[in-house]
Amino acid sequence: MINFNKNMIKLKTMKRGVFMRQKRIALINDVTxxxxxSIAAQLPIISAMAIECVFVPTAxxxxxxxxxxxxxDDYTDRMNDYIATxxxxxxxxxxxxxxxxGSAKQIDIVIDxxxxxxxKNTFVLIDPVMGDHGKLYPTYTxxxxxxxxxxxxxxxxxxxxLTELCALLNLDYPHEIPSFEELFKMCELLAKKGPEKIVVTxxxxxxxxxxxxxxxxKDYRIIKVKKIGEDRSxxxxxxxxxxxxxxxxxxxxYQSVKDAADFAxxxxxxxxxxxxxxxxxxxxxxxxxxx
Numbered sequence: 001m002i003n004f005n006k007n008m009i010k011l012k013t014m015k016r017g018v019f020m021r022q023k024r025i026a027l028i029n030d031v032t033x034x035x036x037x038s039i040a041a042q043l044p045i046i047s048a049m050a051i052e053c054v055f056v057p058t059a060x061x062x063x064x065x066x067x068x069x070x071x072x073d074d075y076t077d078r079m080n081d082y083i084a085t086x087x088x089x090x091x092x093x094x095x096x097x098x099x100x101x102g103s104a105k106q107i108d109i110v111i112d113x114x115x116x117x118x119x120k121n122t123f124v125l126i127d128p129v130m131g132d133h134g135k136l137y138p139t140y141t142x143x144x145x146x147x148x149x150x151x152x153x154x155x156x157x158x159x160x161x162l163t164e165l166c167a168l169l170n171l172d173y174p175h176e177i178p179s180f181e182e183l184f185k186m187c188e189l190l191a192k193k194g195p196e197k198i199v200v201t202x203x204x205x206x207x208x209x210x211x212x213x214x215x216x217x218k219d220y221r222i223i224k225v226k227k228i229g230e231d232r233s234x235x236x237x238x239x240x241x242x243x244x245x246x247x248x249x250x251x252x253x254y255q256s257v258k259d260a261a262d263f264a265x266x267x268x269x270x271x272x273x274x275x276x277x278x279x280x281x282x283x284x285x286x287x288x289x290x291x
Contacts, residue, residue: 127159
């Protein structure tokens with residue numbers, strides 16, 4: 001019988017006579033077998049940056065929900081038992097990244113996970129996957145919206161799109177894209193509840209995609225990329241994965257987001273070139289060595 005103990009699990013490497021643990025991120029998201037989204041996108045991207053990934057599945061899917069006849073297994077009732085292993089072996093994380101959460105109970109589980117595993121220097125990136133284009137996903141009832149707001153105080157970084165930003169602030173979705181000054185005020189309201197760093201992702205203006213960056217105590221900044229084709233599933237997962245990895249490697253917030261936007265844009269361009277279907281995500285594999 002294997003005797004797991006704290007010293008065995010840390011998987012340390014020797015450097016100049018001092019044991020140094022490899023940096024490690026926890027990914028709390030669904031696992032989808034085919035379509036390059038969620039953990040299936042985030043894990044290889046973060047791993048390519050020499051960061052260890054440990055994932056906690058919220059659900060298991062055969063393919064994303066754009067495709068009829070998909071297999072779906074809700075993991076809610078097994079998450080606590082799954083996480084208990086990590087508690088028992090005293091696993092430590094340098095970053096915690098959350099994605100799609102399918103129920104109010106899962107949000108409570110994530111809050112408990114953060115309370116148990118967040119160390120002094122652990123950052124928490126919350127991607128509030130709630131909706132897009134002014135509409136929330138069908139699973140996001142009023143109860144779910146309220147529950148998602150309970151996660152805000154635990155976030156170091158949040159990556160909402162405009163629909164999600166409005167939902168988190170309990171604001172109606174605007175008829176027109178807000179001005180940068182209005183976006184700044186909206187981010188200020190969100191930052192008062194928790195996160196010091198916010199990027200409002202995927203704002204489409206003319207033929208450009210705008211990423212609006214807010215950092216508490218600083219002026220806002222904008223990162224633009226050319227809009228390429230139609231929306232692709234999994235784009236948010238790729239972007240949050242690159243941001244998390246780069247930020248953990250001590251890139252500043254602006255550079256982390258810029259790297260993420262540039263990487264996603266390159267992957268989308270290649271996906272378009274080879275005719276990959278929009279619902280099958282971003283073809284990122286040829287570019288992993290560039291991270």
